Amino acid sequence: MAKSKFEYVKSFETEDKLLPNCWIVVRVDGKSFHKFSEKHEFQKPNDMRALDLMNRSAVKVMEQYKDIVIAYGESDEYSFVLRKDTEIFNRRGFKIMTYINSLFTSSYVFYWKQYFKEVKLKSPPYFDARIVLYPTDENIRDYLSWRQADCHVNNLYNTTFWALVIKGGLSNIEAEKRLCGTFSSDKNEILFSEFNTNYNNEPEIFRKGTILLRKRIKKPNSEHFKRVIVPLHEDLIGEKFWNTHSEVLSIKPGQDYYFNDTLPDLVKCQLCINTKRNYDEKNNLKEAE
Ligand SMILES: Nc1nc2c(ncn2[C@@H]2O[C@H](COP(=O)(O)OP(=O)(O)OP(=O)(O)O)[C@@H](O)[C@H]2O)c(=O)[nH]1
Numbered sequence: 228m229a230k231s232k233f234e235y236v237k238s239f240e241t242e243d244k245l246l247p248n249c250w251i252v253v254r255v256d257g258k259s260f261h262k263f264s265e266k267h268e269f270q271k272p273n274d275m276r277a278l279d280l281m282n283r284s285a286v287k288v289m290e291q292y293k294d295i296v297i298a299y300g301e302s303d304e305y306s307f308v309l310r311k312d313t314e315i316f317n318r319r320g321f322k323i324m325t326y327i328n329s330l331f332t333s334s335y336v337f338y339w340k341q342y343f344k345e346v347k348l349k350s351p352p353y354f355d356a357r358i359v360l361y362p363t364d365e366n367i368r369d370y371l372s373w374r375q376a377d378c379h380v381n382n383l384y385n386t387t388f389w390a391l392v393i394k395g396g397l398s399n400i401e402a403e404k405r406l407c408g409t410f411s412s413d414k415n416e417i418l419f420s421e422f423n424t425n426y427n428n429e430p431e432i433f434r435k436g437t438i439l440l441r442k443r444i445k446k447p448n449s450e451h452f453k454r455v456i457v458p459l460h461e462d463l464i465g466e467k468f469w470n471t472h473s474e475v476l477s478i479k480p481g482q483d484y485y486f487n488d489t490l491p492d493l494v495k496c497q498l499c500i501n502t503k504r505n506y507d508e509k510n511n512l513k514e515a516e
């Protein structure tokens with residue numbers, strides 16, 4: 228077929244193939260979530276519904292894109308790390324970034340009701356995305372350590388700030404002044420001496436964020452194993468994490484993993500074990516079909 232005279236405009240498109248042999252990170256971050264969280268009355272400083280929803284959306288992305296070897300989330304952001312030898316979308320950066328961001332955002336809306344129940348979604352949430360390449364294992368470890376350190380710093384600040392405001396009766400401005408120039412040790416001390424709170428006893432999901440890894444687990448009441456995505460709330464800055472989960476950097480299939488307690492809902496929903504959320508999810512899907 229003859230080409231139209233407009234065909235030449237295609238030549239303006241630029242090549243966006245990512246460098247080979249580099250870890251690919253896509254990080255998504257909620258736009259103006261300080262406002263979004265206020266509007267939807269997120270609990271302060273951490274709202275479990277919001278964290279669960281972020282984690283559910285990230286699992287959806289990992290289910291779809293199997294070359295993601297690890298993901299890390301905190302607050303309103305998620306980082307997805309693709310294996311360095313991935314050939315997904317021919318390593319076209321725009322495709323990789325926009326598909327991940329789009330699927331994450333639509334999942335956030337899709338699963339909203341399961342976690343926020345009667346709280347109506349009042350405005351469309353949206354996320355920015357960036358893509359960064361890291362050539363060495365040390366770089367990718369440092370990247371993830373940076374995000375986890377950020378989680379720690381922000382969470383210690385927010386926990387102390389909201390303790391001063393909610394329990395201590397200070398105004399937001401007074402609490403901000405009180406914390407200005409303080410070190411971590413000062414904030415720990417304020418929490419301990421004034422609010423009887425040992426920061427180290429705060430839930431790990433708040434202090435460490437969520438790491439999503441691919442693992443093989445034994446299905447409950449069955450001899451069968453299944454590959455699933457598991458949420459961990461561990462320190463990933465030290466050596467121990469990378470020794471225990473050595474398959475991540477060596478790009479091997481997920482090792483066997485055993486949960487000490489009951490399976491998290493996030494795993495149950497992948498095993499199609501009926502949780503209340505699973506039931507709602509199925510019904511939502513039926514409605515959507
Ligand atoms: N109350 C509450 N707020 C949260 C929670 N998670 C995230 N947020 C809000 O989301 C913000 C995320 O930080 P940023 O990404 O730096 O801020 P942002 O308003 O999204 O700004 P941009 O990302 O630049 O658009 C936090 O500062 C909080 O205001 C939560 O669990 N509870």
Ligand SMILES: [Mg+2]
Pocket residue numbers: 256257258259260303
């Ligand atoms: Mg944000």
